[in-house]
Amino acid sequence: MRSSSKSLQDGKVKGETTPVSVLFAVSEIYPWVKTGGLADVACYLPQALREIGMDVRVVVPAYRSLMAQIHDYRVCTETRLPEAGIRYRLLEIMLPDSQVPVYLVDIPELYDRPGGPYTDPGGTEWPDNALRYAQFCRVIVAMTLNQAGLHWHPDLLHCNDWHTGLAPALLKAGGSNQPVVFTIHNLAYQGNFPYEIFRLLRLPAGFWSSESMEFYGSMSFIKGGLVYADRLITVSPSYALEITTPEYGNSMDGLLVHRQETLSGILNGVDYRHWDPRHDPFIWHHYWTDSLDIRRLNKLELQEELGLDRNPDAVLLSHISRLTGQKGIDLILYGLTDLLPDRNVQMVVLGTGESVYETGLLTAASARLGQVAVCMYFNEGLAHRIQASADILLMPSRFEPCGLTQLYALRYGNIPVVCTTGGLADTIIDVNEQTLSAGTASGFRFPDPTTSSLVTAFRRALDMCRSPGPGWHNLLRSAMQKDFSWNNSARRYAVLYDELVRVSPSRPAVQSHRTIPSDPGPVPGW
Numbered sequence: 001m002r003s004s005s006k007s008l009q010d011g012k013v014k015g016e017t018t019p020v021s022v023l024f025a026v027s028e029i030y031p032w033v034k035t036g037g038l039a040d041v042a043c044y045l046p047q048a049l050r051e052i053g054m055d056v057r058v059v060v061p062a063y064r065s066l067m068a069q070i071h072d073y074r075v076c077t078e079t080r081l082p083e084a085g086i087r088y089r090l091l092e093i094m095l096p097d098s099q100v101p102v103y104l105v106d107i108p109e110l111y112d113r114p115g116g117p118y119t120d121p122g123g124t125e126w127p128d129n130a131l132r133y134a135q136f137c138r139v140i141v142a143m144t145l146n147q148a149g150l151h152w153h154p155d156l157l158h159c160n161d162w163h164t165g166l167a168p169a170l171l172k173a174g175g176s177n178q179p180v181v182f183t184i185h186n187l188a189y190q191g192n193f194p195y196e197i198f199r200l201l202r203l204p205a206g207f208w209s210s211e212s213m214e215f216y217g218s219m220s221f222i223k224g225g226l227v228y229a230d231r232l233i234t235v236s237p238s239y240a241l242e243i244t245t246p247e248y249g250n251s252m253d254g255l256l257v258h259r260q261e262t263l264s265g266i267l268n269g270v271d272y273r274h275w276d277p278r279h280d281p282f283i284w285h286h287y288w289t290d291s292l293d294i295r296r297l298n299k300l301e302l303q304e305e306l307g308l309d310r311n312p313d314a315v316l317l318s319h320i321s322r323l324t325g326q327k328g329i330d331l332i333l334y335g336l337t338d339l340l341p342d343r344n345v346q347m348v349v350l351g352t353g354e355s356v357y358e359t360g361l362l363t364a365a366s367a368r369l370g371q372v373a374v375c376m377y378f379n380e381g382l383a384h385r386i387q388a389s390a391d392i393l394l395m396p397s398r399f400e401p402c403g404l405t406q407l408y409a410l411r412y413g414n415i416p417v418v419c420t421t422g423g424l425a426d427t428i429i430d431v432n433e434q435t436l437s438a439g440t441a442s443g444f445r446f447p448d449p450t451t452s453s454l455v456t457a458f459r460r461a462l463d464m465c466r467s468p469g470p471g472w473h474n475l476l477r478s479a480m481q482k483d484f485s486w487n488n489s490a491r492r493y494a495v496l497y498d499e500l501v502r503v504s505p506s507r508p509a510v511q512s513h514r515t516i517p518s519d520p521g522p523v524p525g526w
């Protein structure tokens with residue numbers, strides 16, 4: 001039986017939903033290619049949707065680093081893009097330990113390169129990223145329209161972030177009624193390119209309009225999603241409201257106000273099979289709420305691993321992030337003297353990003369040997385070990401669409417100190433007398449992204465952590481028991497899919513659609 005409820009607004013899922021087949025298009029996926037939380041979502045949300053009966057399949061580019069990790073894929077099809085003439089193969093593999101099929105778009109000249117998904121080994125963006133993701137989007141559209149030679153096609157297309165933003169535009173401009181969901185994981189990344197690139201991509205001329213993908217003299221991939229998708233989802237309810245304001249709208253707020261009827265938030269979740277201190281294979285000592293003393297052993301191990309002073313009584317601060325302005329690492333750097341008032345407070349930072357922050361952190365670490373550890377690389381296991389060892393997570397984000405790091409921290413008892421914005425506001429309950437006695441408190445919030453505000457909240461946390469008595473451990477217990485499992489979010493997505501598929505006209509197995517008036521020849525000059 002299909003759902004009879006329109007329940008996204010009140011957050012309750014009532015009734016049941018019919019299985020819907022979904023193509024989930026995304027630019028990165030854990031465990032093969034990850035730069036941030038998007039990869040976690042691409043891995044865990046489809047699994048949670050499968051568990052409630054949805055036929056979800058993922059499509060990602062076949063990057064070299066990904067291909068190096070897999071062997072048992074199946075070649076499904078080898079064909080040509082009708083509009084662009086480019087040849088591609090679709091490979092299929094199962095996501096590890098899951099029932100989720102993943103299609104890999106194999107176009108060696110675009111994806112078979114060293115480095116990360118978006119950058120070369122030196123961290124510089126690939127100059128042809130517009131082409132790389134435009135062709136990815138063209139393949140997504142072919143798959144959605146059952147024109148890719150697969151014996152499967154989705155009822156609905158679910159796109160994520162700018163890399164997939166052109167797909168809804170191409171699909172709808174081609175006359176398709178196929179429902180499309182577009183999830184905004186971070187509005188700050190828009191995929192904006194100059195007119196010259198728009199011309200080289202040979203997109204329909206009509207896309208160069210302020211009603212379409214033109215954006216203040218550039219072409220904006222994310223606008224393709226924002227304008228053409230049937231529903232827009234942000235990864236937290238607060239962020240859905242925030243991005244309709246000039247402060248957080250990244251100049252898209254006018255458009256988002258216009259599309260407000262279709263915009264809502266569904267909070268991301270945590271896969272507790274992979275993030276749980278009771279059985280995490282990355283950590284040394286497993287523990288739970290009734291064995292918090294064991295947790296201290298992890299701190300000693302981490303101090304050893306990172307060259308920090310071996311000191312079980314030190315309060316260990318942590319920060320795990322892409323080191324960008326968004327994450328507020330500069331607020332931490334400016335506040336270092338207050339955040340590290342004595343040798344009994346230590347800090348570990350795990351992250352890579354802008355060189356100005358990396359340099360600042362290296363300077364801080366060399367001035368405080370044994371007290372500050374800075375790890376400037378990507379290491380999944382270390383992220384888990386830090387969560388299982390540190391006492392306080394500093395997350396002074398200027399904006400935060402959802403944030404998974406604080407959700408993982410809660411489960412591990414690494415108490416978050418967060419700026420009250422976006423998903424941080426939606427997930428962290430501030431410590432005060434009422435929330436402590438009700439057992440709902442989970443962290444320390446501060447109102448503005450300033451160093452003084454951060455330091456004030458941090459002092460509250462430090463005082464409580466150092467106070468004798470059971471207060472701190474009670475806070476850890478209440479934080480660790482919070483439930484942000486993917487199941488809740490998946491059920492909300494399932495209701496949304498169901499609504500959209502129910503209202504869309506039934507489609508033939510093979511779609512015939514208007515030809516998109518783009519130039520058929522291969523794109524020169526790339």
Ligand code: ADP
Nearest residue numbers: 036037321350351377378379380383403404405
């Ligand atoms: P965002 O998606 O904005 O990067 P999130 O908090 O939603 O932020 O997700 C970040 C994810 O990336 C988490 O899984 C976190 O553990 C991980 N992460 C970030 N930096 C690193 C790093 N240097 N090494 C390992 N994991 C990292």
